[in-house]
Amino acid sequence: MNFELLTQLIVNGLIVGLLYGVVGMCFVLVYKSTQIVNFAQGEFLLIGAWICWALLIYLELPFIVGFLLTMVFMAVFGILLQMIVLRPMIGEPIISVIMVTIGLSIFFQALMKWIFGVSAQSFPKVFETESIQILGLNIEVAYLMSTVIALIIMVAFYLFFKHSKYGLAMRATAFDQQIAQSLGISVKQVFAMSWGIAATVSATAGVVIAMVSGVSNSLSMMGIKVFPAVILGGLDSIVGAIVGGLIIGVLENVAEFFDSQYLHIGNMYDIAPFYVLLIILWFKPYGLFGTKDIERI
């Protein structure tokens, strides 16, 4: 057994898992506060990465400026999307809302393909050194940065929800929309805000991934890969999303390892999370941390 490779893969899995956790957190945020399952989450990553890429390549902006501009754009984009497309869907049955986000996902995926083409583009170099050695493991600097960014985002989420007025308003809305509204919280504002935050934070993840592996349409797969993570953690638990993301990140790398060393089935990296997903749904549909629905007539 090749332990060195296994450790390397597990570390990679943890790093990627943190990113899954970040995207999963955005997903859970939208689900908790607006009861919408967002199938267009992956497109936020895609759009963010392409916009940032275009700003850096065509306008030749320094990375930090381009990155911040992308964030601003995505915040506005997320809020507008909620206001124009998703606000009319409030109160519609769940299938309609799911289908609207699927429609959005198709639309933006095709739009990005149309504007930027289908071939992958590499991101301009942000760091001088490619990778560094930590404890004998080879870790790319971009990965290290992504870990730092992911941790910062997670701490920021925590502080925002625990200690800010808006965070409190969002938690109140997630708890009960009607009560929140009757206490003077603008639920509309909360909805728009949660979409804005989700779009911005997902785009950050998108840019980080693009820095490592280039911008291409496959970025939107992240939006689908995040489902196993959030289901494993429980759809309405932010902590669950992070834990689920880490588990799925490690799991796909370990599955890949065992597959390449012993099983030789192939393509396990992409498919293993979905087998896990199916098994979780079979035995524990509300995940590790999710709250169980109790329904009354």
Next chain:
Amino acid sequence: MSSLTMRPCGDFRTSYKQDNTIFETKTIKNIAIITIALLCSAPYLVDAYYLTLFIQISYLGIAALGLNILVGYTGQISLGHGAFFGFGAFASAWMNISFGIPVVFCIPLAGFLTMGVGMVFGLPASRIKGLYLAIATLAAQFILEDFFARADWFSGGSAGSSADPINLFGFAFDTDESFFYIALFALVFMYIWGCNLMRSREGRAFIAVRDHYLSAEIMGIKLNKYRLLSFGVSSFYAGIGGALYAHYLGYVSAEGFTLFMSIQFLAMIIIGGLGSIKGTLMGVVFMVFLPEALEGGVGLMKMTEWGNIPMVVDGLAYIKEMAIGLVIILFLIFEPEGMAHRWGQIKNYWKFYPFSY
């Protein structure tokens, strides 16, 4: 199907049987029969191009009806219908090649095989619902797609597998004209079957599960059984549609049956109308003609002075995809009950004209 549309004065239903007929009035029945008779002579009247479109409508329509039984009538969501469609296609070709079963029997057998697979993936459906189910079927989509690409013995792997044309009493249905009749027969048969299913005990149980599953369970409807059964029926339809597709094209490759296809099926039934059998067909026709119309539109634009924009002309494939996404969103915002509902409104308007009350 009798529905909740308003009826003109004097049109009373005095028995349950009358209320439950396939065709609401005699006129509608006659129109349906005449349409089918006209379609039978279509190969002699219209261009071959329209025949291929019709064949496309029929195999997609059969699969879409299956999805509508699951989504529109039972209230379960499936994002894996495209994969089930593909499974039917591969299964039929596989049985024909490996066991030498005649194609005519392969098609229904492929339906039953797909039904089994659908029920395995639908097993969680008996416990979960709504968006959890959507995600479970999403997993089914990716697992099946991966299976097609990998299982050489079943699907021919990345090379794909070939499928023989339908052969009946020594006559091969290998041209568009002859396959048209097979497609028409299958379409009419499966739609009548779908109508009848919805009039039966099982169909009413599906609708009860959709409308209020807790009440349905209290009334003695076994939720697990009917959710699973609905999954089975839906996959059966998908399998039949897929098998027809395989034997029409003569070749199946693993690339076509993606998540995008599943979404297209969902788009068809949403545009047509959830829980409406005639709406399903309307939605399929719409979705088949939409890319054709776009192509025609861009073709016309290309001819004009101002319209020959290279970006639009070259990006036609993406514009088609965008249009599908856009149509889904617009329909859900402005006409969530689909074309069938709109059609009913138009009909009622003329029925009650000029007194619209």
